[in-house]
Amino acid sequence: MGSLKSLAEAYWPHLAFILGLAAGGTAAVHAAMTKHDVRAAIGWVGICLMSPLVGPFFYLIAGINRVRQEHISEERNRSLQDYFANPDLPEADIGDLGAPQFTSLRVLGDRVSRFPLRDDNRIQILRGGDEAYPAMIEAIEQAQKSVALQSYIFDNDRAGRAFVDALSRAHERGVEIRVLIDAVGSKYSHPPIIRLLRKQGIPCALFMTNPLGFMRMPYANLRSHRKILVIDGCTAFTGGMNIREGFVTDYAGEDTAIDTHFRVDGPVVLQLVAVFAHDWAYTTKEILPYQTWSCDAWRVPGPCAPARCIRSGPDRYLVGTHNMLLGALAVAQKHIRIQSPYFLPDQVLMGAINTAARRGIIVDIVIPGRNNLRLINYAMTAQLDQIIRTGCRVWRSRGNFNHSKLITIDGAWSYVGSSNLDPRSLRLNFELDMEIYSRETAGEIERLIEHEIENATLVSLESLAATPFRKRLRNRIIWLASPYL
Secondary structure, eight states: OHHHHHHHHHHHHHHHHHHHHHHHHHHHHHHHOSSSHHHHHHHHHHHHHTTTTTTHHHHHHHHHOHHHHEEEEEEEGGGGGGOOTTSSSOOOOGGOOOTTTTHHHHHHHHHHOOOOOOEEEEEEEHHHHHHHHHHHHHHHHHHSSSSEEEEHHHHHSSHHHHHHHHHHHHHHHHHEEEEEEEEGGGGSSSSOOOHHHHHHTEEEEEEEEEETTSSOOOOOTTOBBBOEEEEETTTEEEEEEEEEEGOHHHHEEEEOOOOEEEEEEEEEEHHHHHHHHHHHHHHHOOOOOHHHHOOOOOOOOOOOOEEEEEEEESSSTTHHHHHHHHHHHOOOOSEEEESSSBOOOOOEEEHHHHHHHHOOEEEEEESSOSSOHHHHHHHHHHHHHHTTTTTTTEEEEEEEOOOOEEEEEEEEEEEEESBBHHHHHIIIEEEEEEEEOOOHHOOOHHHHHHHHHTEEEEEEEHHHHHHHHHHHHHHHHHTTTTTGO
């Protein structure tokens, strides 16, 4: 025993070197063989080899995609089949749009999303918390059998507690309630709202809390960014807005943030609740009965629109939104309008945007003049010249921060939801968006974007070049880390 101890003391540097080499080499090989993005592969291989002890541990926590292997497969789980199979609902006809390019876009959606395109949906636009929160709370108050709520951020503030009060009253009426909050997003307020929900006896859970099974920590690199509220399986709310008082004028005053949310009535609601049921089952292992959480008949006042949900995330739906946007940009014939709070497209998506502009398509991109994430703003600014040089028009809106995520193509097709145009949303987050084939809806969204443009500043190459060198250098350095922001 003494000789072994003395050998260990004498040769511990060599043993540590061999251990680090084995751990770093193993992790580097795993990253090289499993990563599909060359930048991610290079980054992780470099971290594992340059820091052979700390690097593999960091890769174990944040680099391995366990979700792709463990996320519940709908095909194998018959308990969830009812949410996805409903042959009685007819698929939508988009012939009224009168534009042949949308036929190919619809085919793309059929292949990217498992959900079919459904007709007879009423889409109502809600501006900010002043319109969205009262409508959502009123819907909860009117719930008869079930309420499903999923959010990235659900703050423990005056706005959040108003939702908890409404959920508590519904719970007391015997309504089945489930609340799912992202583990990272829940930490934006302290104490987290989930404590209050549990105190009220409301069934709730945190998404991606404990990925390693033995470490009480959130999987910070993979987040559920989805926003869903479904009432009785018949009415839903979705979009890009979290639950926090910063979106309410009575609370935030002159600093109120702007966002766009959507009330949905019609068959596409079944797709929204299907996504929630899937995420809830993955998180808690509880299967939600179809009869309680869905409905098969909708009384929808016109006008109606074909729509479907598009899921994306680090599971079997990886780059779903990325693929949809590439297809939409490719079929555009006249005008592309994009509004995004965090505009950091990768080179493939940026190439598609630039190609559209070179084809003569008018491309308007609206980003905030005031951003709530300073580093993102620096990185965005660093690459704007790549967009402007090809003829795209980039507008920095004035006024309060706008968190809306809106895209329209040729005044007929819209893409709305939770996805930002940045690497995190496009590859790492669990996101949920809707494609909508409707000139009425696209027209409303275009008017919102045009209103922003009317009060915006056009970014030019000259204005970018006039930025002091130290700031341009800072922006480029931050931009280098943009895949990890």
